[in-house]
Amino acid sequence: xxxxxxxxxxxxxxxxxxxxxxxxxxxxxxxxxxxxxxxxxxxxxxxxxxxxxxxxxxxxxxxxxxxxxxxxxxxxxxxxxxxxxxxxxxxxxxxxxxxxxxxxxxxxxxxxxxxxxxxxxxxxxxxxxxxxxxxxxxxxxxxxxxxxxxxxxxxxxxxxxxxxxx
Amino acid sequence: xxxxxxxxxxxxxxxxxxxxxxxxxxxxxxxxxxxxxxxxxxxxxxxxxxxxxxxxxxxxxxxxxxxxxxxxxxxxxxxxxxxxxxxxxxxxxxxxxxxxxxxxxxxxxxxxxxxxxxxxxxxxxxxxxxxxxxxxxxxxxxxxxxxxxxxxxxxxxxxxxxxxxxxxxxxxxxxxxxxxxxxxxxxxxxxxxxxxxxxxxxxxxxxxxxxxxxxxxxxxxxxxxxxxxxxxxxxxxxxxxxxxxxxxxxxxxxxxxxxxxxxxxxxxxxxxxxxxxxxxxxxxxxxxxxxxxxxxxxxxxxxxxxxxxxxxxxxxxxxxxxxxxxxxxxxxxxxxxxxxxxxxxxxxxxxxxxxxxxxxxxxxxxxxxxxxxxxxxxxxxxxxxxxxxxxxxxxxxxxxxxxxxxxxxxxxxxxxxxxxxxxxxxxxxxxxxxxxxxxxxxxxxxxxxxxxxxxxxxxxxxxxxxxxxxxxxxxxxxxxxxxxxxxxxxxxxxx
Numbered sequence: 001x002x003x004x005x006x007x008x009x010x011x012x013x014x015x016x017x018x019x020x021x022x023x024x025x026x027x028x029x030x031x032x033x034x035x036x037x038x039x040x041x042x043x044x045x046x047x048x049x050x051x052x053x054x055x056x057x058x059x060x061x062x063x064x065x066x067x068x069x070x071x072x073x074x075x076x077x078x079x080x081x082x083x084x085x086x087x088x089x090x091x092x093x094x095x096x097x098x099x100x101x102x103x104x105x106x107x108x109x110x111x112x113x114x115x116x117x118x119x120x121x122x123x124x125x126x127x128x129x130x131x132x133x134x135x136x137x138x139x140x141x142x143x144x145x146x147x148x149x150x151x152x153x154x155x156x157x158x159x160x161x162x163x164x165x166x
Numbered sequence: 167x168x169x170x171x172x173x174x175x176x177x178x179x180x181x182x183x184x185x186x187x188x189x190x191x192x193x194x195x196x197x198x199x200x201x202x203x204x205x206x207x208x209x210x211x212x213x214x215x216x217x218x219x220x221x222x223x224x225x226x227x228x229x230x231x232x233x234x235x236x237x238x239x240x241x242x243x244x245x246x247x248x249x250x251x252x253x254x255x256x257x258x259x260x261x262x263x264x265x266x267x268x269x270x271x272x273x274x275x276x277x278x279x280x281x282x283x284x285x286x287x288x289x290x291x292x293x294x295x296x297x298x299x300x301x302x303x304x305x306x307x308x309x310x311x312x313x314x315x316x317x318x319x320x321x322x323x324x325x326x327x328x329x330x331x332x333x334x335x336x337x338x339x340x341x342x343x344x345x346x347x348x349x350x351x352x353x354x355x356x357x358x359x360x361x362x363x364x365x366x367x368x369x370x371x372x373x374x375x376x377x378x379x380x381x382x383x384x385x386x387x388x389x390x391x392x393x394x395x396x397x398x399x400x401x402x403x404x405x406x407x408x409x410x411x412x413x414x415x416x417x418x419x420x421x422x423x424x425x426x427x428x429x430x431x432x433x434x435x436x437x438x439x440x441x442x443x444x445x446x447x448x449x450x451x452x453x454x455x456x457x458x459x460x461x462x463x464x465x466x467x468x469x470x471x472x473x474x475x476x477x478x479x480x481x482x483x484x485x486x487x488x489x490x491x492x493x494x495x496x497x498x499x500x501x502x503x504x505x506x507x508x509x510x511x512x513x514x515x516x517x518x519x520x521x522x523x524x525x526x527x528x529x530x531x532x533x534x535x536x537x538x539x540x541x542x543x544x545x546x547x548x549x550x551x552x553x554x555x556x557x558x559x560x561x562x563x564x565x566x567x568x569x570x571x572x573x574x575x576x577x578x579x580x581x582x583x584x585x586x587x588x589x590x591x592x593x594x595x596x597x598x599x600x601x602x603x604x605x606x607x608x609x610x611x612x613x614x615x616x617x618x619x620x621x622x623x624x625x626x627x628x629x630x631x632x633x634x635x636x637x638x639x640x641x642x643x644x645x646x647x648x649x650x651x652x653x654x655x656x657x658x659x660x661x
Contacts, residue, residue, distance in 0.1 A: 010597060014338055021345060021360075029357055037622055039352040039359055042615045046348065049341045056334045068331035070598035079392040086390035087592075090564075094383065094585045097568060098578055113568065114561040117386065121394045123557035132558065136565055148220050150573055 007061040007069070015054025021047035089120030105155020110137030170300050177524025181229060181532055189219075189226045190529045193233020194536045200234075201241025202551045205389060206563060207254035208238035208479075209495040209605070210381040213374045214566050216503060217573040224507040225522045229529040231503050235496060236288065236533045239479060240541050243280040243472055244548050248273060248401045256439035256475045259447040263460070263467030268401035270463045275409045279417045279469040281541040282409075286418075287425040287473035288534040291480035294429055295487075296527055299516070302488040306513035311620035312631050314489070316641035318614040321435040321491050323645040326603035329440065333652065335599045342590075343607025346371045353612065354619055366579035373502040373609045375571045377495065379584045380601045382567035384591015386560050391592075394556065403549050407542060413465050420450050420469040428474035432481025435493050439478040446474035480530070487511050487523060491610065495602040498609045 021043055028040035060066045074081050093116025100109035114133025115126060123129055141161070144150040154161045180186060196218075200211040215234050219227035246257045247264035260280065267276040309317075326336035349360045350370030361367040409417065424446040431442040450466040451457070460467055485491045490512040492498040504511055509519065516523050541548075554562075571584045594601055625631035633639045 007597065010593070017345075024360060028359060029355070031355070037619055037627075039355050039357045042611075043345075043348050043359060046341055046344050049337070050345070053334060053338045053341060057338065060334065066332065066335070066598070068598070070596065074392055077392070080395050082391050083395060084391070086394050087387055090387050090390045091585075093561075093564070094568070094581075094588065098581045098585065101572070101581065102578055110565045110569070114565050117390075117561035117564050118557035120390045121557035121560050123555070129557070129561065133561065133565065136562065140565070140569060144217070144573065148217070150217065150220060151576065152573070153576075 004061055004065045004069075004072070007066050008058060011054055011057035011061050013054075014050055014057060018047045018050030018052075018054055021050060086120040086122075089116050093117045093120070100155075102153055103155060105157050106152040107134065107137035107141050107157055107161075108155060110140070170296055173300075173520065173524045174296055174528060176521075177526075177528035178531075180225065180521055180525035181528035186226055186229050186525065186529065187532070189222060189230040190233045190532055191536060193230035194237040194240075194533050194540060195233075197234035197237020198241035198537070198540060198548065199237075199551065201238030202244050202548045203241075203554075203559060203563065204245050204249055204251045204552065205385055205560070206238075207242065207381065207496075208235060209254075209377050209499050209602075210385075210567065211238035212496060212499045212503070213377040214382070214570045216374055216499075216506075217570055219503075224509060224519075225525050227507065228503070228522065228526050231500060232526055232529055233533045233536075235479075235500060236530070236537055237540075238496075239476060240281065240284055240537045241548065243284070244277060244541075244545065245552060247276050247280065247468070248403065248549065249398060249552060250401075251398075256443050256478075258440070259443040259471035260468055260475065262447065262471075263464050264472075265401065266461070266463035267465065267468060268403075268463075271402075271404060272463060272465075273401055273403045274407035275413050275465060276463075276468050277403075277545055278407055278409050278542060279413065279465055280472040281538060283417060283421040283424070283469045283473040284476040285534050285538040286421045287428065287477040288480055288537075289531065290422075290425050291429050291432075291477040292527070292530045292534065294433075295480060295483050295530075298433065298484055299488050299523075299527075302484060303513040303516045306488055309513075309637070310635075311617040311624065312635050312638040313641070315614055315617040315621055316632065316638040316645070317435060317489060317491060318610055318617065320641050320645045321485075321493060321610065322603075322607065322614075323648050324435065325493060325606050326600075327649050328652075330600045331598065333649075335597075336603055339594065339599050339601060340603035340607045343376075343604035344611040346376065346604070347608045347611030348615075353616060364579065366575070366577050369575075370612070371583065371608065372571075372574055372580070373498055373605060374574060375580055375584055376587055376608055377499050377605055378567045378571045379587025380591035380594070380604065381495075382563055383584055383588025384595060384601075386564055387588055387592040388595045389560065392596075394560075398556070400549075400552055403545065407545065409465075416454075416456075416465050417469040420446075420466040421473040423449060423453075424470040424473035425477040428477030429481040432478035432493070433484040435485045435489070435491050439475045439482075439494065442474040442478045443471040446470035483530075487515065487526075488513055490515075490613070492606055495605040498602075498605045501609055 025040050025043040030038040030040050071077055093113040097109045097113040111130055111133035115130045118129040141152050144152050200206055212234050219230050242257055246252045246261045247268050250261055250265035252258045252261045264276050326340035327333045330336045349367055351358050351368050358368055427446050428442040450470040451460050454466050482493050482497050486497045492501045571580050621631050
């Protein structure tokens with residue numbers, strides 16, 4: 001029988017997500033007070049729904065593929081074949097931001113994000129991109145800290161930013 | 167009717183105070199600017215700009231949001247026509263003829279019919295909202311928890327199962343949103359659910375984080391992977407911006423018909439501006455005296471869908487304001503903006519916070535006028551925005567989008583969740599799972615759960631309450647039929 005592997009994997013993921021929710025739900029209290037339905041009822045319905053939908057999608061995946069599916073050929077979607085490096089660079093930027101924001105600070109984290117995303121989209125002017133990212137990050141930082149009174153982490157630039165931020 | 171008029175006049179006295187006027191102006195300008203950026207739709211625009219309103223009072227902030235909401239829509243049509251990259255599904259119909267007109271050197275009239283059509287449809291729809299909202303409020307005041315629960319189930323059904331290419335995938339998206347909605351402290355019993363001991367999860371997952379994750383991070387991952395190396399063709403804006411007399415004659419009936427199609431779709435909780443835009447396109451194609459022009463850039467084919475989009479988006483304010491039910495991803499983000507100010511839209515809002523509601527409605531009239539002024543003469547400036555190189559554009563979008571998610575709680579956990587939602591958004595986009603139902607499910611799920619429990623508390627635990635009360639029973643029956651009938655029809659056809 002012909003089937004599409006990615007679709008089947010996704011369908012089974014939904015099915016297992018439903019089962020995981022059911023297991024998690026069994027640990028929730030069923031005491032519901034006057035309403036007689038406790039905090040476990042909604043998750044139970046949701047897990048049931050996910051299991052049914054996972055089964056439904058698996059059936060579709062095994063019987064010729066999901067109905068009205070998006071074409072697998074990028075050209076049919078008006079796109080180019082997958083450029084994995086772009087995906088990796090954008091991800092790298094976001095992960096760098098997660099690690100940098102509370103150490104190096106907001107401005108440098110945003111500059112790193114900017115640099116990586118621009119690289120992912122094909123830019124090779126690293127110095128220019130990093131500089132733009134720095135200026136953007138600094139502008140946003142000052143606007144938020146000075147004008148909106150929202151504290152953003154200054155990090156390594158603390159001495160330069162003169163006590164602004166946290 | 168006269169009462170509504172009096173309230174509206176009072177609303178204008180609030181919306182026209184210098185500061186509120188300024189917030190409205192800032193809102194439409196920023197909304198247009200961000201909305202013009204390719205790949206950024208209205209939902210993301212509102213989510214991204216949310217932190218900017220942190221210093222404003224509730225009325226000022228919501229006036230600014232309404233401006234952003236409208237502005238993002240006007241701005242989006244410029245991108246749709248000149249670049250042929252609709253930022254949201256409701257702009258696809260506009261792109262069909264609009265981009266062809268631009269290719270034939272008629273970008274000016276195409277943009278003009280969009281802007282003026284949006285103004286006409288937006289203004290008529292706002293008048294209808296003004297007249298209709300108090301009526302709905304009267305009815306809604308009689309609703310109990312069972313009726314609200316039924317209405318929310320109806321909204322769930324229409325946004326996930328009825329709209330879109332696949333019922334199974336629409337419902338899957340909805341249930342993912344519902345699942346995210348139960349994370350955190352249960353509002354009724356105070357027990358934590360699915361928080362896995364992470365303190366940041368106890369407050370629940372913010373709609374803004376989900377919207378930014380799906381629409382900005384997911385989009386950047388997807389476009390980077392599949393479309394970052396494509397050549398894009400920006401159509402030139404040359405010649406006159408003005409529409410000829412013939413353009414006017416062909417446009418105005420289309421605007422009016424589209425308003426009549428779009429508004430009802432927006433105002434019943436049926437969700438999505440996508441269907442009315444295509445309906446309007448089909449109507450204009452059928453009624454036109456110039457059928458040979460369709461497929462080569464017919465102005466009715468631009469005027470209609472764009473006006474239908476605007477009328478339907480404005481109509482969506484009726485269920486949002488009077489019932490607290492969002493019917494699009496953008497409305498869901500707007501609802502979360504209300505909730506940030508501790509405001510729960512619904513019939514009581516009209517009674518308790520009349521100043522806010524009527525000030526907001528009045529600002530919609532003003533916003534439409536401002537947008538007409540901003541858009542036509544300044545279109546040259548907006549076109550320059552489209553010339554920003556893609557690498558810098560997407561890097562900038564992510565810098566601001568992640569800022570929007572991070573500044574909510576200054577929490578790294580939000581950034582981690584954001585990235586996970588980005589991966590989810592990538593998968594959903596690649597395999598054709600719609601994202602709007604997830605966003606709506608996240609915000610509406612907990613509200614539906616609360617209403618269900620209230621109804622059951624009143625009935626002392628008897629679930630019959632949902633089917634013995636006529637209004638609730640009929641809404642549930644209609645929802646059930648909407649879900650089941652298409653499936654049965656399909657099965658019968660096959661055999």
